[in-house]
Amino acid sequence: PANRLVAGELEARWNKALARVTEVEGKIAAHDAATLAPILDPGSLATLAADLKTVWAAPSTDARLKKRIIRTVIHEVIADIDPEAAEIVLVVHWIGGVHSEMRLPKRRRGQRNSTSADVIAAVRQLALIANDDLIAGILNRNGLVTGNGNRWTRERVTSLRSHHRISVYKPADDGIEPWLNLGNAARLLHISSRTLRLAAQAGEIDAIHPLLDGPWIFSRAALSTSSARAITERARQNPKYPTGSHPDQQSLFSSITSTDGCCDA
Incomplete structure (x- = not known):
């Protein structure tokens, strides 16, 4: 008899739980039916596509986010090999139903792709x-x-x-960095970044500029040379044009030299 009472209690609880599940499912279905799906115009879709490229190319986008993007927009990728062209053929099946073909060079036996x-x-x-x-x-x-x-x-x-056994960057323990970027170097000399950059471009101070769209690098030793002091002094004496005379200003001495030469002739 005791077991029958326990079984009856469990059955009652089970039925109550099933009723609750049915009730919740009904509420979810009613909510979904009342919610209208957003309608996107072609312009909005084009904007999203442009933003997708920006997000994908952003340095802050890690591999995890890129995987989520791929799973969202790509259904499957089928790979094949074209032996005559020595290429790998990839057919991308997008979620929207469009197919795209990509061809990549197939690495030949013994071939090594080295970084520049x-x-x-x-x-x-x-x-x-x-x-x-x-x-x-x-x-x-x-x-x-x-x-x-x-x-x-x-x-x-x-x-x-x-x-290639290149040491990793580590901030100096004492805070005195042997190498500085443009902003920190300019602050050390108490001049503007533009003044220091123009001086470096003119070859007035030693600097490293590895890439066109990249930072300028200065050694702390170069910032304590007479060249650096001359740049600082010039900026102090002529704060409006710290890198030299105004580009539109004509040289008086070149005119005098030219005139003297003419007279001597």
Whole structure:
């Protein structure tokens, strides 16, 4: 008899739970039916597509987010090999039903894809002031890729450094960095970043500029030379045009020289 009472109680609780589940499912169905799906116009879709490229190319986008994007927009990818063209053929089936074909060169036996020596040299110099995350962003911003044609990530920069025995950037324990970027170097000299950059471009002070769209790098030793002091003094004496005379100003001495030459003739 005791077991029958327990069984009856359990059955009653089970039926009550099933009724609750049915009630909740009904509320969810009613809510879904009352919620209208948003209607996107073609312009909004085009904007989303442009934003997708921006998000994908952003240095802050990690592998996890890229995987989520791929799962959202791609149904499947079918790979095949074209032996005559020595290419890998990829057919991408998008969620919307469109198919795209991509062809990639197939690595031949014994072939090695090495990273450009210029990229390695740039990483060696950038590692003086930047960590691997920042270096990857700078390389991508300059349109540089790995030996296999991939975008740079922190992991790939770390692997490149390790392979070529390039030391990782570590802030100095005493806060006195041996290498400084443009902003920190300018603050050390008490001049503007523009003044120091123009001086570096003119060759008035030693500096490293590994990439066109990248940071300027200055050694602390170069900032204590007579050239650096001359730049600072010139900026102090002529704050409006710290890098020299106004570009539209004509040279008086060149005119005098030209006149004297004419008279001597």
